[in-house]
Amino acid sequence: MVIEGDGIGREVIPAAIKVVEELGLGLEFEPLDVNAERFLRTGEALPEGAFRQLEKADAILLGAIGDPRICDPRYTAQTLGRIRRELDLYANVRPARLLDPRLSPLRDAGPRPADMIVIRENTEGLYSSLGGRFKAGTPDEMALQEHVSTYRGVRRILDYAFSVARSCVVMADKWNAMPHAGALWHRCWREARAAHPDVPARHMAIDACALHMITDPWQFDVIVTENCFGDILSDIAGGLAGGVGFAPSANINGTTGQAMFEPVHGSAPDIAGTGTANPVAAILSCALMLAHLGFAAEAAAVEAAAAGAVRAGECTADAGGSLSTGEAAAAVARWLR
Numbered sequence: 001m002v003i004e005g006d007g008i009g010r011e012v013i014p015a016a017i018k019v020v021e022e023l024g025l026g027l028e029f030e031p032l033d034v035n036a037e038r039f040l041r042t043g044e045a046l047p048e049g050a051f052r053q054l055e056k057a058d059a060i061l062l063g064a065i066g067d068p069r070i071c072d073p074r075y076t077a078q079t080l081g082r083i084r085r086e087l088d089l090y091a092n093v094r095p096a097r098l099l100d101p102r103l104s105p106l107r108d109a110g111p112r113p114a115d116m117i118v119i120r121e122n123t124e125g126l127y128s129s130l131g132g133r134f135k136a137g138t139p140d141e142m143a144l145q146e147h148v149s150t151y152r153g154v155r156r157i158l159d160y161a162f163s164v165a166r167s168c169v170v171m172a173d174k175w176n177a178m179p180h181a182g183a184l185w186h187r188c189w190r191e192a193r194a195a196h197p198d199v200p201a202r203h204m205a206i207d208a209c210a211l212h213m214i215t216d217p218w219q220f221d222v223i224v225t226e227n228c229f230g231d232i233l234s235d236i237a238g239g240l241a242g243g244v245g246f247a248p249s250a251n252i253n254g255t256t257g258q259a260m261f262e263p264v265h266g267s268a269p270d271i272a273g274t275g276t277a278n279p280v281a282a283i284l285s286c287a288l289m290l291a292h293l294g295f296a297a298e299a300a301a302v303e304a305a306a307a308g309a310v311r312a313g314e315c316t317a318d319a320g321g322s323l324s325t326g327e328a329a330a331a332v333a334r335w336l337r
């Protein structure tokens with residue numbers, strides 16, 4: 001199922017699908033009319049019937065949800081929030097692989113491109129929404145924003161990280177300043193390490209990890225961490241790989257296999273409709289989707305084609321080229337041929 005959504009989602013997703021169609025795999029891309037226009041018209045962004053279709057889909061491909069005309073938090077909650085929550089897409093997987101050395105802010109500093117995957121727990125942690133405000137609006141106002149970690153939630157995200165590691169898993173946390181959650185994460189970490197004895201694993205404090213990602217990113221393979229820490233680390237990783245135009249992501253339930261794939265960037269209303277959006281993040285999200293659906297070789301070919309096009313300068317302006325969204329995707333399709 002495909003939700004183009006809003007803004008540049010409506011531009012980069014059709015462009016990325018054309019690249020996948022070049023492979024001739026016979027995949028069906030069924031569109032779902034979920035976007036700001038619908039929400040403004042009907043007050044309901046994702047009708048029940050549409051959600052049932054999503055539940056049954058082999059994969060969900062999403063562009064972006066967001067529109068400057070909508071401040072109502074129910075729009076995101078009914079769409080992105082509901083899909084992630086009800087399908088329990090607990091693993092947010094954000095690979096950051098540098099396609100072209102010239103795009104790295106560290107291009108003069110290191111021997112080889114960074115190539116890491118940040119795995120962010122996607123359902124609990126500091127983003128659990130538990131908490132409240134007391135004496136709001138007064139000088140005595142107090143706000144509580146709770147961090148929630150569950151044994152089940154932590155075990156499964158650690159196991160997922162070990163299952164995708166190529167050479168090493170780093171678990172990043174702040175156990176000394178967050179001793180209660182830290183104790184649970186470390187209990188789960190000991191169990192996960194024992195369950196995966198063949199995979200080298202290290203623990204790092206989250207602040208040290210953030211520093212090392214900038215000063216020595218080459219040491220990392222998989223980094224796994226809680227929701228809020230992962231949100232921040234994955235943006236650092238994305239920056240190392242060339243910025244939002246190059247950052248794909250997957251939201252996966254490792255148990256049911258249900259999954260949603262989306263570029264990390266949002267609807268970018270400032271450039272929507274100009275035809276300048278970089279389609280590579282959406283194309284790389286499609287590559288993640290292909291790998292998830294069992295087309296590993298095809299996924300690698302799409303990624304290699306994107307790298308070829310970008311290195312040849314056949315890309316959009318944010319990446320130093322002069323092509324439009326459609327032209328940049330067509331260039332990737334040519335490299336794929």
Ligand code: ATP
Pocket residue numbers: 008012064065066067244245264265266267268269270271276277278279281318
């Ligand atoms: P939203 O509210 O939907 O998250 P946003 O504008 O706050 O939208 P992004 O969409 O991530 O957040 O955009 C952040 C900045 O990055 C914007 O200046 C945008 O133009 C730029 N940007 C985002 N995606 C792309 C892309 N694919 N190609 C080029 N520039 C992009």
